[in-house]
Amino acid sequence: MHTPLGATTIPHATPPELTQGTGPHTDPVALTILHQEDKEEGLEVFTGGKWQSVRPVLGAFVVNIGDTFMAMTNDIYKSCVHRAVVNRHSSRQSIAFFVCPWHDKVIRAHDSLIGPNGKRLYPEFTWSQLEVFTQDSRRVDDKTIKYFAHCLSESSSAE
Ligand SMILES: O=C(O)CCC(=O)C(=O)O
């Protein structure tokens, strides 16, 4: 696994109507370990049909499940749609460690996660393939990983 580091600073001088924050998305990586640097709220997760704030807790990390981890666990663990929003009163800073497999490692759910009659929900893939796919298609939402799996299956059956 390797961990590129991302930092987001949303300055309060920018009017909220002119900024997007990060926009709703799922993280394509395996896990995101996020530190919300100050007490300013902004991270929201879409759950139970609505956006809910993930309040910063002093000294705590937020661990976010990404699409790659979802595939590695054959959907036992689900990635979540989240966003970072802004407000007009104060700035907010967060630091994210994106934990992803090495580029050429084949990602395949372990047999113990499939069950006797179940099936593997994703074809084998590498983090490189998913990374390129998300960057090319510029989409990372709750449908991306399924669409990626569909495209991979199509291309291997055409061979
Ligand atoms: O700033 C945050 O709290 C979240 C940022 C985020 O979702 C990301 O970098 O993927």
Ligand SMILES: [Fe+2]
């Ligand atoms: Fe994210």
